[in-house]
Amino acid sequence: MSSHDPAVLGAIAAVMVAYLGVLVFIGWRAARVTHGGEDFHLAGRTLGAWAAGISSTASSESGWVTLGAVGMTYAHGVSGLWYAPGCLLGYLVNLYVVAPRIRRLSRDQGSLTLTDVLTRRWGDPRNVLRVVSVAIILASMMCYVAAQMTAAGKAFASTLGIEGPLGAFELLGRRIEIDGYTLGVLLGALVITIVTSIGGFRGVAWTDLFQGLLMALALAGFPLYALARLGGVDALAQGLAAADPGFLTATGRAGVSAAFGFIVGELGIGLGYPGMPHVVTRYMAARDDEQIRRLRLIAILWGVVVFYGAGLTGLVARVMLPDLADGERALMVLSLRLLPAAVAGLMLAAVISAILSTVSSQLLVAASAVSYDVIEGVMGRRADDRRSLRIGRITVAAVGLLGILFALSGVRLVFWFVLAAWSALGASFGPLVLLALGRSRVSRHGALAGMLTGAGVTVAWKLGRDIQSNPEAFRLVPWVTLAAGAALLAFGAWRRFAGRGEAVAIVASTAIVVGAWGLVQWGWLGELYELVPAFFLALAATLAVSAVAPAPGGIVPGAEVTR
């Protein structure tokens, strides 16, 4: 079956229109019960187990799971599955350690965002932590959102077989061409921006629930059906062995020692989960402890089905479609090959669901960072409930349109940015979230060092490892880091926001980032995914600077306000 067949194209397009229509309907229903700031940013802390649980998992698994994870096992066989234990270990930490504690802490503090939780936890009299946190969130989220919108455009265009030009129109004297990619970006991104803008957190959580269930159904049923069509597990083993005997092992053909860096890096993906603002806010929005207890089981089952369903799809596709140029398209191509058109349309909807459920959550986090953390927090313009709602909606629309412009620009962001953004968020906030939930002796200066180190080491490690791709520019990384540290110190002294503690944090994180850049050039360490060193160095920086530069203040879990 070819998607170029008009009847097939029509059936798939009809399913896609129905799917997008359901999203708009859910957004409209959510908008009718969203009345104020806490409603818009955190669904009024009323989410049940299903909405909070599936929303937290669907938000964290982007287009990467239906495209990238499938491509991993397509390319590496069973050894490509190492991402799954990494992600599930991250789920276990998030669900059993982070979820119940951050829900109670944020409720006791009255916090609506992750930045809010961290700044109130350790005190932030001069808004230094808040500004740094918002900068990291905005930069990472914009990269992430634009890359996801790019993925949505590609998925629409390639599956519907409309990659060529479709038409053109004049706008302000400029001729603008519409191709399948542009149409895909505009359709998917516009719909999800509208839904997020009007429905707020509740709209995002409800659409996530719908999309997450669609993903789970697709990735539970389709690979098993495809495996049966192939002839079962024995036929799969024979087909994989014929392609490469290493596909039947957990370490690939090269063996354990050669795969060590790869395996540690894949397991390290799980370190990112506690630091994802768009995930932990789902736990903060849960109605009570009972919902947290129930959502754990729901989230774990969802994760197992989706991760291993994606992996099995890649393995079966490797045998049934051995000549695929791009393994990441295996799910879509295989479903077109094996399923009736309308059901294949549902599979495409599942692929797009993985993308849009993440985009909506990240749009909301980025918008909350601007409207709640900056406009209402830093600039001190505390708004009444209706004004807060209006500011939130306008900001979501603005951030969404910015993401669309990025995705439509010449620079089409790729999953390279997704992995870097995941690492920057995970390393900057993961250690701090874990430390914030206990009675650790961390100060706001230590927290500042942790954020700067997490983001800085991510960039330095990535560029240091890829130094051969652009040696002239990437060799400057240590000097740029030193210059940035000096500029921050000078600016802090001039504007009087940086005292001794902040200076210690800036100097320490600058030194660690420069040291990490040197370390990555050393032996097999370059194989490691940047999140692993960035996470542990950020943790070490936080604890060391807190010991050297303690500071009073903040709201301790379960205690009265001390600031």
Added chain:
Amino acid sequence: MTDPHFTWGAIALATGFPVAVVVLAILLHVRSGRRGDRP
């Protein structure tokens, strides 16, 4: 010549780990429900 088969490591990675995680999650869910605990 024997039929090709998945190694024990591959079986553990692809089926053992997910089954263990699901069993653990169900046990923890049942236990916390029976005790009426806060999570």
